[in-house]
Amino acid sequence: xxxxxxxxxxxxxxxxxxTVGLIITNIVCFGVTVSSGQPDSWVLEFSHIDxxxxxxxxFAHAGPGHLLGNMxxxxxxxxxxxxxxxxxxxxxVYMIIGIVESAIIQAIxxxxxxxxxxxLGASAAIMGFMAISxxxxxxxxxxxxxxxxxxxxVRAFVWDVTVMMFACVYLALxxxxxxxxxxxxxxxxxxxxxxxxxxxxxxxxVKRDWVxxxxxxxxxxxxxxxxxxxxxxTAVGSHxxxxxxxxxxxxxxxxxxxxxxxxxLFQKELETVNGxxxxxxxxxxxxxxxxxNLQQERPLDxxxxxxxxxxxxxxxxxxxxxxxxxxxxxxxPDDAHWARVRLAHALLKRHKCPGAxxxxxxxxxxxxxxxxxxxxxxxxxxxAKAQVKAGVEDAExxx
Numbered sequence: 001x002x003x004x005x006x007x008x009x010x011x012x013x014x015x016x017x018x019t020v021g022l023i024i025t026n027i028v029c030f031g032v033t034v035s036s037g038q039p040d041s042w043v044l045e046f047s048h049i050d051x052x053x054x055x056x057x058x059f060a061h062a063g064p065g066h067l068l069g070n071m072x073x074x075x076x077x078x079x080x081x082x083x084x085x086x087x088x089x090x091x092x093v094y095m096i097i098g099i100v101e102s103a104i105i106q107a108i109x110x111x112x113x114x115x116x117x118x119x120l121g122a123s124a125a126i127m128g129f130m131a132i133s134x135x136x137x138x139x140x141x142x143x144x145x146x147x148x149x150x151x152x153x154v155r156a157f158v159w160d161v162t163v164m165m166f167a168c169v170y171l172a173l174x175x176x177x178x179x180x181x182x183x184x185x186x187x188x189x190x191x192x193x194x195x196x197x198x199x200x201x202x203x204x205x206v207k208r209d210w211v212x213x214x215x216x217x218x219x220x221x222x223x224x225x226x227x228x229x230x231x232x233x234t235a236v237g238s239h240x241x242x243x244x245x246x247x248x249x250x251x252x253x254x255x256x257x258x259x260x261x262x263x264x265l266f267q268k269e270l271e272t273v274n275g276x277x278x279x280x281x282x283x284x285x286x287x288x289x290x291x292x293n294l295q296q297e298r299p300l301d302x303x304x305x306x307x308x309x310x311x312x313x314x315x316x317x318x319x320x321x322x323x324x325x326x327x328x329x330x331x332x333p334d335d336a337h338w339a340r341v342r343l344a345h346a347l348l349k350r351h352k353c354p355g356a357x358x359x360x361x362x363x364x365x366x367x368x369x370x371x372x373x374x375x376x377x378x379x380x381x382x383x384a385k386a387q388v389k390a391g392v393e394d395a396e397x398x399x
Contacts, residue, residue, distance in 0.1 A: 002147040004069065005076020006158075010133075010140040011214075012083035013376055018090040019078030023071050026122055029059035030067050043118040044102050046109035046185070054102035055095075060120040070122045076142050077129040080163070084136060084211050086375070093201055097128035101194045109185060119190055127174075127191045128198025130167050135202030136211060138164035138218045139226065164218075171195055212372070215314040226316075266292070270299055277304045282311030286320050302332050306339070313342065322346050337368045341377045344384075353394040354384035 033039040042060035044053045061067040082090040101124040109117070133140075141160045148155045171192065178188035205211040206219065213220070220226040269292055276285035277300075285308055292299050300308065305328050312321035325343045329336040340360045347357040361381055366374050 001149075003144045003159075004072035005142045006072065006145050007143040008076060008079050008083075008137075008140060008163075009143075009160075010080045010083055010137045010163075012079060013372070013379070014082055014084075014086040016075075016079055016082050017087035018094070019075060019082050021087075022078070022091075022094065022122075023074060026059055026061070026067065026071060026074075030061050030064075033060055039120075040118075043120045044106055046106065046114035046117040046119075049106055049110055051103075054099045054106070057102055057118075057120045058095075058098040058122050058125055061122070062120065066121060070126055072145075073126045074122060074129070077126065077133045080133040080137050080140065080142075081129050084213070085205070093132070094125050094129070097194055097197045097201065098122070098125035100197050101125065101128070101190070104193055104197075105185060105190065117185070119185070121187075121190075123187065124190045124194030127171075127194040128201065130170070131195040131198030132202035132205075133163050134167040135199065135206060135218045136213050137216060138162065138167075138221050139216055142166055164221075212314070214316065216316070266299075273300070274304055277308050277311070280311065282308055282315055283317070286312055286317065298327060298331065302328075302335070305331075309339065309342075318346060318350060322350075333363075337364045338370075338373055340364050341369065341373050341380070344380050345376060348380050348384050348387075351395060352392070354387040354392055355394045357384045358388070 029042075033042055039060055039062075042053075042056040044057035061070065078090070078094075081093065085093070102119075105119060140163050142163055144159045144161060144166070146155075146157055146159050148157075174188040174191045174195075178186070178192060181188075206213060206217050216226050269288065273285050273288045273292060276282075276288065289300070289308070305324060309321050309324040309328060312318075312324065322343065325339045325346075328339045329343065340363055344357040344360040344364075347353040347360065357380055361377055361384075364377060366377065369377060
């Protein structure tokens with residue numbers, strides 16, 4: 001059975017420049033080694049330490065099948081990594097994983113007194129990308145092309161599987177191969193070493209906030225704090241238990257409460273919401289804000305309104321976040337450049353309104369955006385203009 005990653009549903013905020021460039025580079029280097037007839041000069045030799053080989057072996061392959069398989073895996077997981085951090089950092093991460101893995105393997109083999117043997121191929125660095133994808137996007141899916149045969153039965157189909165399932169199964173099979181079959185430095189050991197380096201890099205990026213996983217990283221998933229469905233207090237409708245809708249059960253009709261008492265309760269609840277926002281509990285803050293909005297329209301200040309909107313976006317509560325983004329744009333238009341970019345992205349991707357997205361971005365100055373938002377704004381403009389040129393008209397919005 002053969003399975004090859006051919007795509008992903010992970011959000012891609014950057015074009016796969018490095019991923020495509022690495023694929024082309026590997027193909028060219030393979031052609032060079034074949035035509036020169038000297039592939040051994042690119043190999044990571046186990047008998048000595050040579051830093052040049054730490055680089056060259058990453059771009060050498062044993063044959064067309066070896067190259068083809070690695071390039072499909074590089075495409076599938078390179079999309080996820082580069083889609084989050086851009087081409088420059090992706091290239092650095094790829095080279096760091098490959099070089100560190102090669103240095104570790106060569107050092108271990110030399111220390112063990114190896115006099116022959118070697119390794120080559122991009123698979124260790126690519127396994128590092130797989131491990132990073134497991135940390136950053138475990139719930140996203142990779143699309144696999146599967147080719148299966150048994151005697152006279154031949155099947156080919158496409159299968160969507162989560163990154164977590166695919167990476168865990170693949171690495172478990174490599175571990176079993178290393179312990180039972182290889183019992184030495186074979187391909188499984190090289191894969192596992194690259195994956196361990198990748199895990200370290202992936203965790204470091206998350207813990208240092210060098211990557212925005214939008215609250216879908218492995219730590220959020222295992223803690224059950226990812227996405228909107230992780231919050232047990234999510235409102236389920238107008239006839240729901242008041243505790244689910246408002247966070248408490250003592251919800252009273254407004255006319256039953258004296259004016260001064262009502263104002264005091266409002267201030268107390270507003271302080272609670274503000275505290276929840278400041279502590280990062282955005283889901284509960286959003287639910288309690290529903291109750292506040294029934295008493296006084298737009299109670300949040302500028303800082304907390306922006307913080308809550310961003311927090312809800314990271315929690316995948318897009319509908320609630322978009323309402324707050326519209327409020328932010330309306331109330332604080334001079335400082336709403338970031339909010340307009342997020343709204344434009346939602347208008348294009350979620351509501352199929354390229355014209356409305358372009359109108360939002362016309363009021364944005366790129367000089368006031370972060371690098372990430374500037375890239376996102378340019379991507380939205382490019383995609384929206386292409387849709388408008390193709391005759392796509394704005395769909396009717398539901399909110």
